[in-house]
Amino acid sequence: MPVLSAAHEAFRARVRDILGEIVTPNADIWEEQRRIPTTAWKALGDRGLLNLPHKGPEFLESAIFCEEVGRTGYSGIRSAICVPYMALWYLQQYGSPEQRRDYLEPAQRGEKVAALAISEPNAGSNLARLATQALLDADTQKYRLTGTKTTVTNGMVADFAVAVVSTSPTVSGLAGASVMIADLDDDNAVRRTIEEPLGYRATGLATLHFDGLAVPAGNLLGPRGRALPQLMRGLDFERLIVGILALGSATYTVDLLGAHIRTHMIGDTPLSGYQSVRHCFAELNGQLALVRQYAYWAARQHSLGCLDTFTAATLKIKATELEFEAAVACLHYYGARGYEQNSIPARLYRDAVSAPFTGGTNELLKDLAFEAGGA
Numbered sequence: 001m002p003v004l005s006a007a008h009e010a011f012r013a014r015v016r017d018i019l020g021e022i023v024t025p026n027a028d029i030w031e032e033q034r035r036i037p038t039t040a041w042k043a044l045g046d047r048g049l050l051n052l053p054h055k056g057p058e059f060l061e062s063a064i065f066c067e068e069v070g071r072t073g074y075s076g077i078r079s080a081i082c083v084p085y086m087a088l089w090y091l092q093q094y095g096s097p098e099q100r101r102d103y104l105e106p107a108q109r110g111e112k113v114a115a116l117a118i119s120e121p122n123a124g125s126n127l128a129r130l131a132t133q134a135l136l137d138a139d140t141q142k143y144r145l146t147g148t149k150t151t152v153t154n155g156m157v158a159d160f161a162v163a164v165v166s167t168s169p170t171v172s173g174l175a176g177a178s179v180m181i182a183d184l185d186d187d188n189a190v191r192r193t194i195e196e197p198l199g200y201r202a203t204g205l206a207t208l209h210f211d212g213l214a215v216p217a218g219n220l221l222g223p224r225g226r227a228l229p230q231l232m233r234g235l236d237f238e239r240l241i242v243g244i245l246a247l248g249s250a251t252y253t254v255d256l257l258g259a260h261i262r263t264h265m266i267g268d269t270p271l272s273g274y275q276s277v278r279h280c281f282a283e284l285n286g287q288l289a290l291v292r293q294y295a296y297w298a299a300r301q302h303s304l305g306c307l308d309t310f311t312a313a314t315l316k317i318k319a320t321e322l323e324f325e326a327a328v329a330c331l332h333y334y335g336a337r338g339y340e341q342n343s344i345p346a347r348l349y350r351d352a353v354s355a356p357f358t359g360g361t362n363e364l365l366k367d368l369a370f371e372a373g374g375a
Ligand SMILES: Cc1cc2nc3c(=O)[nH]c(=O)nc-3n(C[C@H](O)[C@H](O)[C@H](O)COP(=O)(O)OP(=O)(O)OC[C@H]3O[C@@H](n4cnc5c(N)ncnc54)[C@H](O)[C@@H]3O)c2cc1C
Pocket: 083, 115, 116, 117, 118, 119, 120, 121, 123, 124, 125, 126, 150, 151, 152, 153, 154, 200, 354, 357, 358, 359, 360, 361, 363, 364, 367
């Protein structure tokens, strides 16, 4: 049974039009500026694209949106736009009415930008080593947040971060951690740009240093000390989204490659006249078809409330591996033209190379898939 209806495809066409109007014409400038400007958030918010559901039957529209953002061919932009959507999942799931009013709704209108601050210099794949700490001052009813979060998407522009921090004076790491909202426009939250990232250039990547930042007790998302079970669900959702975004990027790359091999001539023969080139393309295109089917099946499972770790991890692994493989093939068949820094194949390659280790390294996800697969 097809997962997507004609109405979904009409929605896809609308999303493409809006992205073609707001994002694509400005994408190179945003890459140069290393961030998305405030006006773009507002424009996307005004068109309803930052207010897409995180669950239920309408989630399929969110999946389409993510695929289309990926299909712009700019992973920095896909990440800048969709990591806030992942951060807002925590507000949708655990947010109080006040938190929804003060953070979720302004972010959905494009008036505030959210970051997701989980990784630390010594805690990327291994979150057990989380060291950032927020201890509650009983008198002021405020947490004092101290520590460093790194490689934070939109770190340079975000108004607030959904942060995972230890809130226990006795239990270290993730076991004693909570999820909380940290306002970033404060002298005790210092942003340092990550200079010259290899790819993902429009993401406003930053390291965030917290030096006793005051976080009201009311900014805790969900119960204190429950970050671990919250993350187990949140990270499955994140991997689903990363997989769909990677599917979009892989689609862009395979389309570009397909057009190139049909038009680029070696003497009198187009590249597609060579069997080895045709086979390479057919392999990629076939894998793309399989990953797309799996991605929308996974999206449907999520919309029914049945997403599991095996599915989320497997999709993320397969989609990001395909994105990388397609980018390498594209660079290869563009020859020297693709080797110029400012060429499209070079950008696709720079971006794709990190996809297998962001949003959960694929090695870690293979371990999770192995365990979840019941072996
Ligand atoms: C462009 C970009 C955007 C990002 N955005 C965010 C963000 O918004 N918020 C956030 O919190 N973080 C973000 N990150 C950080 C990202 O989540 C981490 O890079 C990731 O979790 C891996 O952590 P690490 O870089 O510390 O690598 P490490 O954990 O040090 O791992 C290094 C390498 O070791 C290998 N490895 C790890 N575990 C295993 C294993 N079990 N078996 C075998 N090999 C293994 C992997 O190949 C991995 O790449 C971003 C990173 C990038 C590059």
